[in-house]
Amino acid sequence: MTYDETTLVSLTEDAAAIIARYPVKRSALLPMLHLVQSVDGFVSPDGIQFCAEQLELTAAEVSAVATFYTQYKRRPNGEYQVGVCTNTLCAVMGGDRIWDELSEHVGVGHDETTEDGKVTLERLECNAACDYAPVMMVNWEFFDNQTPESAKQVVDDLRAGKDVAPSRGPAKVCSFKQVSRVLAGFEDGRADEDQGAGTATLAGLEAAKGQGWTEGAK
Amino acid sequence: MTVTLTPVLSATWGSDKSWSLDTYTEAGGYAPLKKALGMAPGDLVQAVKDSGLRGRGGAGFPTGMKWGFLPPDDGGPRYLVVNADESEPGTCKDIPTMMSAPHALIEGVIITSFAIGCNHAFIYLRGEVVHVYRRLLQAVREAYEAGHLGKNIHGSGFDLDVTVHAGAGAYICGEETALLDSLEGRRGQPRLKPPFPAVAGLYARPTVVNNVESVASVPAIVDKGVEWFTAMGTERSKGMGLFSLSGHVTRPGQYEAPLGITLRELLELAGGIREGHELKFWTPGGSSTPIFTQDHLDTPLDYESVGAAGSMLGTRALQLFDETTCVVRAVTRWTEFYKHESCGKCTPCREGTYWLTQILKRIEAGRGTQADIQQLLDTCDSIAGRSFCALGDGATSSIISSVTLFREEYEAHVEQGGCPFDHAASALFEYSDTPATEEAHA
Numbered sequence: 001m002t003y004d005e006t007t008l009v010s011l012t013e014d015a016a017a018i019i020a021r022y023p024v025k026r027s028a029l030l031p032m033l034h035l036v037q038s039v040d041g042f043v044s045p046d047g048i049q050f051c052a053e054q055l056e057l058t059a060a061e062v063s064a065v066a067t068f069y070t071q072y073k074r075r076p077n078g079e080y081q082v083g084v085c086t087n088t089l090c091a092v093m094g095g096d097r098i099w100d101e102l103s104e105h106v107g108v109g110h111d112e113t114t115e116d117g118k119v120t121l122e123r124l125e126c127n128a129a130c131d132y133a134p135v136m137m138v139n140w141e142f143f144d145n146q147t148p149e150s151a152k153q154v155v156d157d158l159r160a161g162k163d164v165a166p167s168r169g170p171a172k173v174c175s176f177k178q179v180s181r182v183l184a185g186f187e188d189g190r191a192d193e194d195q196g197a198g199t200a201t202l203a204g205l206e207a208a209k210g211q212g213w214t215e216g217a218k
Numbered sequence: 219m220t221v222t223l224t225p226v227l228s229a230t231w232g233s234d235k236s237w238s239l240d241t242y243t244e245a246g247g248y249a250p251l252k253k254a255l256g257m258a259p260g261d262l263v264q265a266v267k268d269s270g271l272r273g274r275g276g277a278g279f280p281t282g283m284k285w286g287f288l289p290p291d292d293g294g295p296r297y298l299v300v301n302a303d304e305s306e307p308g309t310c311k312d313i314p315t316m317m318s319a320p321h322a323l324i325e326g327v328i329i330t331s332f333a334i335g336c337n338h339a340f341i342y343l344r345g346e347v348v349h350v351y352r353r354l355l356q357a358v359r360e361a362y363e364a365g366h367l368g369k370n371i372h373g374s375g376f377d378l379d380v381t382v383h384a385g386a387g388a389y390i391c392g393e394e395t396a397l398l399d400s401l402e403g404r405r406g407q408p409r410l411k412p413p414f415p416a417v418a419g420l421y422a423r424p425t426v427v428n429n430v431e432s433v434a435s436v437p438a439i440v441d442k443g444v445e446w447f448t449a450m451g452t453e454r455s456k457g458m459g460l461f462s463l464s465g466h467v468t469r470p471g472q473y474e475a476p477l478g479i480t481l482r483e484l485l486e487l488a489g490g491i492r493e494g495h496e497l498k499f500w501t502p503g504g505s506s507t508p509i510f511t512q513d514h515l516d517t518p519l520d521y522e523s524v525g526a527a528g529s530m531l532g533t534r535a536l537q538l539f540d541e542t543t544c545v546v547r548a549v550t551r552w553t554e555f556y557k558h559e560s561c562g563k564c565t566p567c568r569e570g571t572y573w574l575t576q577i578l579k580r581i582e583a584g585r586g587t588q589a590d591i592q593q594l595l596d597t598c599d600s601i602a603g604r605s606f607c608a609l610g611d612g613a614t615s616s617i618i619s620s621v622t623l624f625r626e627e628y629e630a631h632v633e634q635g636g637c638p639f640d641h642a643a644s645a646l647f648e649y650s651d652t653p654a655t656e657e658a659h660a
């Protein structure tokens with residue numbers, strides 16, 4: 001492993017905190033792979049070695065798990081993972097067109113990263129936000145009701161180093177590494193940040209109010 | 219008359235800081251927990267049995283009965299694992315539930331754990347929703363700080379720890395045994411059943427796996443009682459549920475209503491199909507359920523009626539498509555999804571979804587033959603009922619149902635040598651149907 005002393009110490013501390021969450025050590029593997037991505041920006045050979053040593057597994061066992069899941073990247077990822085949902089519902093509502101225009105605009109295809117290392121594009125499967133179709137995700141934050149123009153604007157802003165806010169979620173999109181650390185189960189103090197619950201989320205409540213329902217009379 | 223909506227889980231979603239412990243508690247939250255801790259665990263299981271609550275994750279298995287399947291206490295650990303993997307195309311109810319009211323789930327987890335004798339519960343959340351994970355992590359921390367979690371909860375002698383675990387992108391991990399393998403740090407592949415998780419689940423110990431919405435419904439049942447719950451719904455499908463409307467509908471979103479409501483009634487509340495268009499086909503319960511048409515507008519959306527009409531209530535993921543939509547395009551895309559997500563463990567699904575995709579892409583592109591349409595059905599035959607888990611069956615649902623209902627549309631692709639539809643007409647924004655590349659270079 002080529003981690004320097006400080007990195008290795010903090011990785012080991014974090015790994016211990018993760019392992020402590022589970023009755024059986026091996027359960028820590030998925031969060032630990034997220035942790036590795038928070039340091040290296042992908043599942044690096046060093047990271048695999050580190051997980052293997054911590055969990056008393058072979059590197060081959062760790063690799064076999066890492067390659068099964070799409071969120072673990074085998075190559076250095078862009079600072080922003082930009083995914084366009086092209087599962088049926090979003091695709092039909094315009095996701096296919098958004099994908100085509102965005103990919104053309106940025107000049108990279110599926111699972112490819114821009115030369116400046118800023119953006120990795122990806123075609124996504126359904127991300128459980130179909131009521132906001134067509135949907136885009138940036139570092140796993142929700143960008144709802146997209147158009148080709150809005151999607152291109154987001155990516156341009158990200159590449160220009162501007163802060164970008166999702167439709168639902170925190171005040172701004174964090175980097176891939178920062179978000180990977182949250183996915184390893186470490187809070188980042190942003191849970192109370194909010195952009196509103198969203199129109200579709202509240203659509204039924206609004207309709208219920210139209211029927212005379214009030215919150216007090218549950 | 220329109221059926222009255224029944225916001226229960228969604229009741230507080232519009233409140234200020236709806237995700238916080240304070241807001242949840244002010245609205246009456248965690249009072250059901252105190253009540254439950256004063257009851258005998260067996261009585262809680264019985265109450266959930268009596269309520270008729272059925273699993274909200276897709277299969278509709280009676281929740282109380284599932285809890286009752288756990289073997290008697292042998293002194294070793296037993297586990298509750300909440301399935302928060304929500305990845306079935308069209309399904310988008312658990313994510314807003316956890317984003318807007320994570321404490322409803324946490325309270326449900328505590329009551330359920332108490333009822334089944336579990337001291338360590340897990341929430342397996344899909345990894346692709348980081349803000350939901352933030353909210354859950356915070357909610358669990360708040361619950362510990364308030365004494366709702368930890369040792370000797372509110373002096374009851376009951377101990378509980380909750381771990382919120384993020385997955386890493388794999389639809390199959392929603393299948394309960396694949397989820398358990400994944401939670402154990404392995405590739406997410408389904409296990410042979412039996413043994414069922416109730417007997418040998420997480421770490422080979424007795425385990426209950428329940429969907430987010432199932433578990434989050436428990437506090438309200440404890441609070442308001444079995445009769446309140448059974449007053450909603452139909453004879454064998456009790457209570458309320460979140461109906462998720464998406465697609466070509468004026469006001470898409472989450473509508474919490476009694477089971478048995480119809481799409482016609484839901485559409486009335488949601489402003490109808492988008493202006494100037496009419497409904498063509500829809501899924502009642504996600505992409506793994508056979509599609510419906512206008513003929514099913516009045517089918518009560520409960521387990522029995524949807525089943526009798528040839529589909530499944532599934533996750534109440536109502537994806538609505540109007541007459542501009544090419545059914546072959548829609549089905550091809552879903553099938554590519556199943557091919558992508560097939561875990562590869564069994565041959566019928568692994569090979570079958572590959573061939574289905576090949577044939578469908580050929581037909582969609584206008585390079586198919588009439589014989590291909592029959593070949594599709596034959597291939598479905600060799601997958602459905604012959605696969606190791608329900609993913610394989612689900613992959614065939616939209617194909618078989620769409621060929622049955624819209625065979626002429628498949629034939630039109632073959633005859634015309636291409637797709638008869640203008641894809642731009644289906645989109646929710648304007649564009650002309652020239653490929654993006656041509657336009658950019660023009």
Ligand SMILES: Cc1cc2nc3c(=O)[nH]c(=O)nc-3n(C[C@H](O)[C@H](O)[C@H](O)COP(=O)(O)O)c2cc1C
Binds near residue numbers: 301303391
């Ligand atoms: C391929 C596949 C994916 C599934 N995905 C989910 C899911 O994301 N969430 C869920 O709750 N159930 C899912 N299920 C159903 C689960 O296997 C299981 O039946 C459910 O979690 C049980 O909870 P319930 O009884 O409370 O519904 C899936 C099943 C299959 C076959």
Ligand code: SF4
Binds near residue numbers: 609610
């Ligand atoms: S049916 Fe598909 S997903 Fe299920 S075990 Fe077989 S290959 Fe895996």
Ligand code: FES
Binds near residue numbers: 085087088127135307
């Ligand atoms: S189909 Fe795109 S979020 Fe569900």
